[in-house]
Amino acid sequence: MHRKVTSHDVARAAGVSRATVSYVLNGRSGQSITETTRQRVLTAAAKLGYAPSTAARTLRRGQSDLVLMLLPPEPLGRALAMVLDGASDQVEQAGLRLIAHRLPDGGAAAPLVRSLVPAALILATPLQEPDLDALQATGVPMASLQQDHADPLGPDLGIGALQVQHLARSGHRRIGVALPAASGYQWRAEARLAAIEEACHRHGLQPPAVERINLDPADASGAVGRWLFADTPVTGVCAFDDEYAFALLAGLSMLNRSAPSDLAVIGAEDIPLARLAVPPLTTVSVHARRIGVLFAQLATESLVEPGGFGTVTGAPEQNLPPVALVRRASA
Amino acid sequence: MHRKVTSHDVARAAGVSRATVSYVLNGRSGQSITETTRQRVLTAAAKLGYAPSTAARTLRRGQSDLVLMLLPPEPLGRALAMVLDGASDQVEQAGLRLIAHRLPDGGAAAPLVRSLVPAALILATPLQEPDLDALQATGVPMASLQQDHADPLGPDLGIGALQVQHLARSGHRRIGVALPAASGYQWRAEARLAAIEEACHRHGLQPPAVERINLDPADASGAVGRWLFADTPVTGVCAFDDEYAFALLAGLSMLNRSAPSDLAVIGAEDIPLARLAVPPLTTVSVHARRIGVLFAQLATESLVEPGGFGTVTGAPEQNLPPVALVRRASA
DNA sequence: TTTCGTCACTTACACGTGTAAGTAAAGTGT
DNA sequence: ACACTTTACTTACACGTGTAAGTGACGAAA
Numbered sequence: 001m002h003r004k005v006t007s008h009d010v011a012r013a014a015g016v017s018r019a020t021v022s023y024v025l026n027g028r029s030g031q032s033i034t035e036t037t038r039q040r041v042l043t044a045a046a047k048l049g050y051a052p053s054t055a056a057r058t059l060r061r062g063q064s065d066l067v068l069m070l071l072p073p074e075p076l077g078r079a080l081a082m083v084l085d086g087a088s089d090q091v092e093q094a095g096l097r098l099i100a101h102r103l104p105d106g107g108a109a110a111p112l113v114r115s116l117v118p119a120a121l122i123l124a125t126p127l128q129e130p131d132l133d134a135l136q137a138t139g140v141p142m143a144s145l146q147q148d149h150a151d152p153l154g155p156d157l158g159i160g161a162l163q164v165q166h167l168a169r170s171g172h173r174r175i176g177v178a179l180p181a182a183s184g185y186q187w188r189a190e191a192r193l194a195a196i197e198e199a200c201h202r203h204g205l206q207p208p209a210v211e212r213i214n215l216d217p218a219d220a221s222g223a224v225g226r227w228l229f230a231d232t233p234v235t236g237v238c239a240f241d242d243e244y245a246f247a248l249l250a251g252l253s254m255l256n257r258s259a260p261s262d263l264a265v266i267g268a269e270d271i272p273l274a275r276l277a278v279p280p281l282t283t284v285s286v287h288a289r290r291i292g293v294l295f296a297q298l299a300t301e302s303l304v305e306p307g308g309f310g311t312v313t314g315a316p317e318q319n320l321p322p323v324a325l326v327r328r329a330s331a
Numbered sequence: 332m333h334r335k336v337t338s339h340d341v342a343r344a345a346g347v348s349r350a351t352v353s354y355v356l357n358g359r360s361g362q363s364i365t366e367t368t369r370q371r372v373l374t375a376a377a378k379l380g381y382a383p384s385t386a387a388r389t390l391r392r393g394q395s396d397l398v399l400m401l402l403p404p405e406p407l408g409r410a411l412a413m414v415l416d417g418a419s420d421q422v423e424q425a426g427l428r429l430i431a432h433r434l435p436d437g438g439a440a441a442p443l444v445r446s447l448v449p450a451a452l453i454l455a456t457p458l459q460e461p462d463l464d465a466l467q468a469t470g471v472p473m474a475s476l477q478q479d480h481a482d483p484l485g486p487d488l489g490i491g492a493l494q495v496q497h498l499a500r501s502g503h504r505r506i507g508v509a510l511p512a513a514s515g516y517q518w519r520a521e522a523r524l525a526a527i528e529e530a531c532h533r534h535g536l537q538p539p540a541v542e543r544i545n546l547d548p549a550d551a552s553g554a555v556g557r558w559l560f561a562d563t564p565v566t567g568v569c570a571f572d573d574e575y576a577f578a579l580l581a582g583l584s585m586l587n588r589s590a591p592s593d594l595a596v597i598g599a600e601d602i603p604l605a606r607l608a609v610p611p612l613t614t615v616s617v618h619a620r621r622i623g624v625l626f627a628q629l630a631t632e633s634l635v636e637p638g639g640f641g642t643v644t645g646a647p648e649q650n651l652p653p654v655a656l657v658r659r660a661s662a
Numbered sequence: 663t664t665t666c667g668t669c670a671c672t673t674a675c676a677c678g679t680g681t682a683a684g685t686a687a688a689g690t691g692t
Numbered sequence: 693a694c695a696c697t698t699t700a701c702t703t704a705c706a707c708g709t710g711t712a713a714g715t716g717a718c719g720a721a722a
Contacts, residue, residue, distance in 0.1 A: 004393075004445070006678055017702050022680060031681095032699055049465070051445035055389035056678035059707050062335075064386065076412035085406050088433040097443070099430040102419040112428070114335070114382035134380070215603045243604055250607045272546045272574055273604060276581045337708055348672045353710060362711095363669055387708035390677050 005048045013044040021045070025052070058117065067091045067299060068118035070109055071102040072125035074184035079269055079288045080124060083145075086292025087122060094300050096120075110134035120299035126155075126187045143298035155188065157291070158323050160195030162284045163238040163266050166325055168203040172236035172264060175205065176227045178220075178244050181212040189240060196238055209234050215243060220251025224263060228255075235264060236331060242267035242274045245281055249330070264331035279329035291322045336379045344375040352376070356383070389448065398422045398630060399449035401440055402433040403456035405515035410600055410619045411455060414476075417623025418453060425631050427451075441465035451630040457486075457518050474629035486519065488622070489654050491526030493615045494569040494597050497656055499534040503567035503595060506536065507558045509551075509575050512543040520571060527569055540565050546574060551582025555594060559586075566595060567662060573598035573605045576612055580661070595662035610660035622653045 007025075011018040016037055023031045024041040044050075058064040069087060071080065084100055091098040096119055103109060108131050113121065121135070121142035135142065145155065167175050177196055179189045193210065200208055209230060211223035227234035239245035245267030252258055252265075259265045259279055267274060270285035338356075342349040347368055354362045355372040375381075389395040400418060402411065415431055422429040427450055434440060439462045444452060452466070452473035466473065476486065498506050508527055510520045524541065531539055540561060542554035558565035570576035576598030583589055583596075590596045590610055598605060601616035 004448075004678090008678080018679085019681075019702065019704095020700085023701090026680075028681085032701085034700070037700085049441075049445075051442040053390065053448070053678055054446040055386045055395065055448065056707090057446075057680080058386035059384065059390055059677090059709090060679045060681090062707070075416050076407070076409075078407075078409065081407035081412055085433065088435075092435055097432065099432050101428065101430050102416065104419075104423055110380075111382040114380070115385045115388075117335075117384070117386065215607070217607060246604050246607045250609075253609070273577050276546070276548060276577045278581075278584070278609070335708095339708080349709085350672065350674095350711075351670085354671090357710075359711085363671085365670070368670085384708055387677090388710080390679090390707090391709045391711090393677070 004053075005050050007050065007052065009048055010041065010045045010050050013048060014040045016041060063117050063119055065096050066116065066118045067096050067098045067120045067122065067296070068113065068116060069098060069100045069122040070125050071100055073103055073105045073107075077269075078271060079286055082288030083124060083292035083295070086289035086294075087296040088292070089289075090293040090296035091300065094296075096300065098296070108134070110138070113138050113140060120302075122295050122299050141299060141302045143295045145295065155191035156195040157286065158195075159268050159284045159286065160192050160238065161199045162323055162325050163268065164196055164199035164203060164205075166266060166282070166327075167236035167238070167264060167331065168205060170236065170264065170331065173205060174209070174230075174232050174234050174236075175200065176209045176211060176223075176234035176237040178223060178237055178239045178248055179210060179212050180240055180244065181214050181219075185240070192238075192240060206232065208238070213244065213247065215247050217247065217250040217254055220244075220247040221254040222251070224248060224251045224255060224257070227263065228257075237263060237265050239265060239267045242269045242271045242281060242283055245283065245330070246273070246277060249277060249279075249281075259330040266331040270326050274326070275328065277330065282328045282331040283326050285324050285326045287322050287324070294322070335384075336381050338381065338383065340379055341372065341376045341381050344379060345371045347372060394448050394450055396427050397447065397449045398427050398429045398451045398453065398627070399444065399447060400429060400431045400453040401456050402431055404434055404436045404438075408600075409602060410617055413619030414455060414623035414626070417620035417625075418627040419623070420620075421624040421627035422631065425627070427631065429627070439465070441469070444469050444471060451633075453626050453630050472630060472633045474626045476626065486522035487526040488617060489526075490599050490615050490617065491523050491569065492530045493654055493656055494599065495527055495530035495534060495536075497597060497613070497658075498567035498569070498595060498662065499536060501567065501595065501662065504536060505540070505561075505563050505565050505567075506531065507540045507542060507554075507565040507568040509554060509568055509570045509579055510541060510543050511571055511575065512545050512550075516571070523569075523571060537563065539569070544575065544578065546578050548578065548581040548585055551575075551578040552585040553582070555579060555582045555586060555588070559588070559594065568594060568596050570596060570598045573600045573602045573612060573614055576614065576661070577604070577608060580608060580610075580612075590661040597662040601657050605657070606659065608661065613659045613662040614657050616655050616657045618653050618655070625653070 007018050007021045011021045014021065020033065020037065021041050024033055024038050025045065054064060069084060088098045101112065103125055109127060110131055113135055118140060121140050123142060123144040164175065177193060179193065196208055209227060211226065213219040213223050227237065237248060239248055245265050248265050249259060252263060257263065267281045267283035270283045274281040274283050338349050338352045342352045345352065351364065351368065352372050355364055355369050356376065385395060400415060419429045432443065434456055440458060441462055444466055449471060452471050454473060454475040495506065508524060510524060527539055540558060542557065544550040544554050558568065568579060570579055576596050579596050580590060583594060588594065598612045598614035601614045605612040605614050
């Protein structure tokens with residue numbers, strides 16, 4: 001309908017210059033503006049429904065006020081959705097805006113970043129080395145769910161370690177791992193497996209017996225059979241996911257066995273359904289929202305000026321562990 | 332590190348003017364460019380890793396190449412995540428980019444849209460009337476998950492109708508509805524309820540018996556008890572969700588009853604776990620990806636020039652119903 | 663040879679914003 | 693009364709792009 005309303009329109013309506021409008025709306029200190037004209041500008045802007053063009057602002061500043069979160073091509077799980085949620089809140093609180101973009105399958109992230117020039121970057125998906133280097137070269141601050149050096153926030157978030165610890169303390173000496181056979185989750189699956197193998201080694205256990213299955217009772221019962229009748233039988237299993245844990249429970253009941261007596265099963269994620277399983281699922285809960293908040297803090301801390309408008313005031317969530325054991329009945 | 336590389340840099344490297352670069356890279360017909368200089372520009376751009384600034388391009392064009400999908404403040408369910416997935420693919424295929432933004436709780440969408448000026452808008456969240464009007468005034472084409480006039484794509488997507496139809500055809504005369512007590516899902520819950528009430532009326536059934544529960548076995552068993560011992564006992568129940576269906580199954584087993592003999596239970600969404608339930612869950616599957624594709628088509632059809640680069644070539648998915656009954660054992 | 667059109671470009675402007683530098687008037691110190 | 697600072701603004705430029713309008717060279721028609 002009506003043309004777009006620019007700061008020029010506001011200036012005309014308020015009877016001042018465009019620069020004055022900009023000074024008022026951006027609250028520049030160091031500039032002196034009378035209270036009366038300030039009010040005139042403010043009311044004019046409100047009446048006209050003025051919203052500054054991000055494009056122009058970004059062009060001028062050389063950097064947008066968007067924080068870009070890159071999602072993996074695979075469908076979003078609940079956990080990742082929650083991460084998005086928490087990050088969104090945190091970013092909002094810092095006066096920025098979070099937008100999410102699902103990276104296409106073989107797609108490179110660098111061109112998008114170079115053209116959007118976001119204020120910060122949250123990587124929730126693994127990238128190839130060259131693409132990652134290209135990203136780093138853009139100078140945009142970023143936090144990555146992929147990094148493996150930061151201790152508590154490795155790609156596995158410490159889930160595998162907690163699963164093994166619980167099983168080991170419960171007396172299990174040989175443990176199994178159920179990973180998805182589907183190709184979409186491979187990088188997370190590999191990260192989990194590495195963490196579990198490392199934890200087994202640390203607890204002085206044999207290497208785990210790995211099975212790759214689909215979310216299917218028959219598939220799962222096959223895996224369960226191989227575990228139970230192995231030379232060194234498996235007595236406790238780490239599932240990739242609560243969903244895969246459900247599959248294992250179904251597989252057990254197909255063989256007329258049940259958890260935890262025949263096979264202890266521990267899941268991951270603590271989905272709402274976990275407490276409704278029979279038996280209720282022991283699992284590792286992931287405070288995905290908190291992780292999202294954390295990563296948003298990490299990504300944006302470098303650009304929020306100390307004491308400025310968007311400074312984080314609440315308690316730093318840094319030290320709270322993002323995962324926790326939830327003891328129920330299945331392990 | 333290095334400064335941002337602009338079209339000016341490319342021009343200098345290729346030994347031509349900036350305009351030529353623009354003509355080459357945007358493939359303007361009507362301009363004559365020698366093949367040799369064309370190649371020189373192309374290689375220069377590739378070597379420098381040139382990516383045009385969206386900000387500047389948007390400013391110039393008056394409209395960005397982003398399609399904005401607005402998400403509800405409540406946590407994303409799996410279905411919505413899938414919608415995002417499908418929409419993302421479709422938008423990508425049209426040569427645009429999809430970005431998602433979670434709308435803050437009381438937040439207005441209009442300012443964001445006015446400042447981003449996306450090419451199109453996909454509303455996956457309900458908005459207040461004034462905000463909606465403000466959006467419409469921006470002139471950005473949009474598709475809405477909220478609209479209730481488009482027949483197959485009402486806010487309920489036809490789920491409620493399918494649930495009731497199945498129960499009615501199985502001979503159930505009094506049906507119940509299990510809705511979430513949590514406040515986050517209210518608008519979807521109300522839409523479902525309205526659809527179910529309408530369907531009951533159409534099938535000549537009594538109004539349904541509504542129970543609002545949490546994802547808790549005890550809560551669910553209470554509801555089940557009230558249904559079974561009502562003056563006119565309920566024999567079949569529509570659950571809001573497969574998760575709530577799981578809760579009802581758990582509630583039944585707490586009372587030593589089971590589906591479908593004591594109470595038929597039908598879910599919605601067909602989550603992967605649905606087939607792992609005992610008994611396997613009869614449910615209404617939602618082709619969320621397809622819905623996403625559909626909405627992306629709806630939102631972008633007006634701006635893709637016919638025969639142009641991003642024209643949709645595949646079969647129109649318009650007429651495929653987005654939901655389908657999945658017959659298993661629980662109803 | 664002159665005129666005219668086509669080719670292959672280049673020059674110049676606009677998009678809307680943030681901010682450094684400039685300016686006229688009013689106030690302050692001696 | 694004069695110089696000098698402060699106040700309250702305004703003027704002017706840059707950010708990187710797309711594109712209409714302009715330009716010189718070259719070939720063909722008259």
